[in-house]
Amino acid sequence: MSDFSFDWRAFSTGARDIIALGFPGIPVGMVIGVVITESGIGDLAGWVGSWVILAGAANLAMLELMAEQTSAAVVLLTVAFINSRHAMYSAALRPRFAGFPRWFRFVGPYFLIDQVFALAASQPVDMPDRERMWNYFGSAITLWVLWVASVTAGLFLGDIIDPDWQLTFAVPLLFAGLMLLSITNRPGIVAAAVGGGVALLTAGFPQGSGVLIAIIAGVSASTLAETRLGAAS
Amino acid sequence: MSVWATVLAAGIITYLSRASFITAGDRITLPPTVERSLRYVAPASFAAIAIPATLNGDRFANFGDDWPRVIAVVVASVVIVRWRNVPASLLIGMATLWLILGVS
Structure with missing residues (x-):
């Protein structure tokens, strides 16, 4: 132990x-x-x-x-x-x-x-x-x-x-920052682009179900990109 | 369902989402491809929240036009990429928004 x-x-x-x-x-x-x-x-x-x-x-x-x-x-x-x-x-x-x-x-x-x-x-x-x-x-x-x-x-x-100060806007600002900090290679860029893009398309889905679809799409796309580009790129 | 039952059930549902894989630990094995792909959960999920919130607004950013939000996020992003400093990016992003909206 x-x-x-x-x-x-x-x-x-x-x-x-x-x-x-x-x-x-x-x-x-x-x-x-x-x-x-x-x-x-x-x-x-x-x-x-x-x-x-x-x-x-x-x-x-x-x-x-x-x-x-x-x-x-x-x-x-x-x-x-x-x-x-x-x-x-x-x-x-x-x-x-x-x-x-x-x-x-x-x-x-x-x-x-x-x-x-x-x-x-x-x-x-x-x-x-x-x-x-x-x-x-x-x-x-x-x-x-x-x-x-x-x-x-x-x-x-x-x-x-x-x-009027719109302080809760710090949340989208934070998530944008976390997104950028979490991108460490080119497949990471694909993950963010596809995740964000699909989230835009699925924004109207009931009960906020679009976000999960978007994450799965982003993760899948980045994995495809990784096998094509290589993880180190 | 009573208010209390609904609230507690919401908590349990959230906990089960969070616990799922961590609690399973090494009792499950995922295919190597899936395991590797999970390294991209962070950029995919943060983008899935940040990008629609920036372009269309959300419950945390539901004021008037879209463009002040977009400009503030772009400015904050430059700070993040250049200095990798979260507090500075939040402060400068908020200040940009206040400047555009003319908050005083």
Whole structure:
């Protein structure tokens, strides 16, 4: 059994590195807090919902649908589709986490927010398991605290951010940045171009199902490109 | 279904998506081609979110015209590609948007 004892250096590095990626979550969390109060589903249920879902887009969609008294089946289908990209994240990280203790493989995935995935996926392939695991937790727990604090602030303080500032626009800005940082070779460019292009075409698909189709298309196209171009190109 | 049941079910569905492959760990083996292709999940999924949000807007960016968004994202992208600095790109991207929209 390898050593997985707490590694403060790795934990604090993960915590530090996620802060920059966590900023855009603050206004989104606060908006969700406000939407909870307006949705009529109850502040406590809405608040618990924010940290069991831990995903801005799906959470907002859920609150909007529940406020309109949409059927539970449609609400859950929507959340399932919007959050299905996390299964792709899970698949991508699986080999890197396969050597982790059993308890991690149940607790760890709960925290797999987009930014946590972006950071975990960008770590060097040869990072030791113990360091990788505590780095993951450092980023995951830090982002969790930031998210729950933001939702709670929105819930209690209400609309304190002037909507004219459009602070939630930091989310598309962040994802554009993460996209560019994650491109390391030419097949990566193909993945982004096809993923983005197909997402544009499938934007009207019901319950946000287009994003999953787009990701699968992007990944498949990049793999085809890789066999033609070679991974190193 | 009650509000609480719906909220908790939404959480469980999300958790199952996230857990799926990680929890399976080395009890499953994927074909090497599929395993290799998963290295491209990051660029494909971030693009699938960022590109429609930039060109058409989304729930996080639903103001008026498309072009201020596009310009702000292009400026932020230059910062990312040149300096690989996320906070700087967010700040400069937001500042670009504020400049265009005339926020004061």
